[in-house]
Amino acid sequence: MPEKVSLEVEQDGANVTLQLPGPTVNLRTMEEAVVVCGERMRFDQASNFIFDLSQVEYLDSACTGALVELLREVEPMRGKVALVGCRPNVAFLFKSSRLDTVFSLFDELDEALASFSKRDSRW
Numbered sequence: 505m506p507e508k509v510s511l512e513v514e515q516d517g518a519n520v521t522l523q524l525p526g527p528t529v530n531l532r533t534m535e536e537a538v539v540v541c542g543e544r545m546r547f548d549q550a551s552n553f554i555f556d557l558s559q560v561e562y563l564d565s566a567c568t569g570a571l572v573e574l575l576r577e578v579e580p581m582r583g584k585v586a587l588v589g590c591r592p593n594v595a596f597l598f599k600s601s602r603l604d605t606v607f608s609l610f611d612e613l614d615e616a617l618a619s620f621s622k623r624d625s626r627w
Contacts, residue, residue, distance in 0.1 A: 509533045513540055518583075519620060520550045521613065526559030534567035538574045551583030552620045554613065558589030568603055575606065584608070586616040 509532070512523035522537050537555070544550035553574065557563065575585045586608045590598070598604045610616040 509536050511537055511540060513544075515544060515548060515550060518549060518551045519554065519617060520544050520552065521554040521556060523556045523558075524560055527561040528564075529557075529560050529562070529567060530564045531566040531570065534564070534570040538570050541574055542577065545577065545581070545583075551578055551581045552586075553578065553583070554586045554588055554616045556588045556613065557591070557594055560594055561591055563594045563597055565597060565601075568597070568601060571607065572603075584620055586610055586619060588613050588616050 510525060514521045520541065522540065524533065524537060541550070541553050544553075555571070571585060578585060587598070588610050589612075590609055595604075595609060598607060598609060608616065608619055610619070
């Protein structure tokens with residue numbers, strides 16, 4: 505059985521930040537991160553999730569599907585998923601698949617946290 509990935513997770517109220525280890529993130533790593541998010545939603549009243557990708561040089565394209573599934577879980581709770589610190593090739597993955605219109609991409613953690621306090625016009 506493969507060993508568990510070491511994720512750095514911080515929670516402040518409803519906001520959870522996950523630092524994904526680099527330089528490569530594969531589907532197994534992303535699925536583990538999504539499981540952590542689900543546990544935080546169910547047991548710790550989390551609804552907003554920030555994925556800090558600043559250490560990630562390569563993100564497997566299959567990871568986007570896991571992120572979309574997480575978004576489907578948090579949206580009914582008026583939660584959000586944000587991505588922070590995307591390197592150019594990781595940002596290109598989201599832009600070329602037009603997922604940058606689904607996920608908010610931010611340069612800094614503070615920007616992502618501030619976006620969570622803004623009222624979303626969809627609600």
